[in-house]
Amino acid sequence: MRLRRSPAKSSTKPIMYTLGVLLPLLVLVLALLSQDDQPLALKADGAAPIREPVVAEPAPASKPRYSAKQRRxxxxxxxxxxxxxxxKWPLVVEECEKAIAADPDLVFGHALMGNALNVMMQWERAADSWRKATELEPTSFEFYYHLGFALSQLAQDQVNNQKKHTxxxxxxxxxxxxxxxxxxxxxxxxxxxxxxxxxxxAIYKTNKLAEKQELALSHFEAAAALDHTNELAFFNIGLLYAEKYEKRGDxxxxxxALRAIEHAVTLDPTNTxxxxxxxxxxxxxSPAELMAAMQQL
Incomplete structure (x- = not known):
């Protein structure tokens, strides 16, 4: 797997960097659609579009490259x-709704609205937006990441256990x-x-079955291995090992547990x-005293 580390941590919510890959392409799409109907050619080196040479002979009439619906x-x-x-997140949603009404297949409209709804923590609507985006662009890992994130947050809000599980x-x-x-x-x-x-x-951790707790631990450890500054991952690793200690006394x-929690404290020493x-x-x-301390969190 070839992964690249983001150049810097975002100061906004974690979900705000989500369009990092999409925005350049979105800007290009907007630029192309804002041109007139004359065909465009892209330079091989990725430079800005240039107009094709004007042909002296009369050319047959052709349909516009983009429909009025798409331009609107x-x-x-x-x-x-x-x-x-x-x-201005509510205004983003409002304009995206207009764009989608004009062209329901405008994938970037669904994605942009999903981002805004994520920030607004309107998880059910956000999940609907990201689900539609995955239907329109089923090969986008970004869209599936955000669909999973919105659904995981929506699941936490459920009171009904069956709905939470689903x-x-x-x-x-x-x-x-x-x-x-x-x-x-x-x-x-x-x-x-x-x-x-x-x-x-975090999803697996809510299920107290031993096998699900092991899955939770393995994914928290994978998260920590990929990002040594992911303090929540280290903290949860510590909690899960502490729970094991409480049960087995090993x-x-x-x-x-101590190694993971110490690392979390190093990353955020003011976290009580x-x-x-x-x-x-x-x-x-003792195991009982440790669990008592954890239950007071």
Missing amino acids: AVGYLQTAMGHFEAQ IGKQAIESFETYFTLAEGDSDATTDQMSLAHASLA ETDLEN KYVAVRDALVGHS
Whole structure:
């Protein structure tokens, strides 16, 4: 797998970097659609479009490259992009809805709206947007990542256990498709891959069956291996090993728990949750005392 690390951590929400791969292509699409109907040619070196030479002979009439419907949709999408840059999320959604109404197959309209809805934490609508985007572009690992993320958040909000399980299963399937598509793709980043593993682990962690807890641990460990600054992954690794220690009393589990929690504390020394568990582990508390400390988090 060839992965590249993102050049810098975003100061905005983790989901905000989601269009990093899509935006350049979106800008190109907008630029092409904003041209008149004269055919365009792209230079081989990727430079800006240039007009083809004018042919002296009369050319037969041809249909416009882009329909009026597409141009109208792109106009709305251009306005939505402006609102996106200004972080005016409700206005982004409003303009994307207009774009989609004009052209339901405008995949970037669904993706841009999904991003805005993610930020607004409207998970059900966000999942609908990302699901439509995956239907229109089934080879995009980005879209499946965000569909899985929205579904995982939606599952957490469910009170009904059956509905929570159903949505959680859909999230797992989306993340698994993401991993398959991202495998070997040079545009996949270690940061995003780490977040995907952590999100998938969090879904498994809610299921207290031993086999699901092992799956959760394996995905948290994969997340930590990909991104050594993923403090939540290290913290959850520590918790899962601490729970193992509580059940089995194996000192190896205690050592693994302490190592992971210590790393989480190093990354965020002001986090009282991390410090509380670390202190319990360092004090070699009894399993019962350790669980009591964890239950107070």
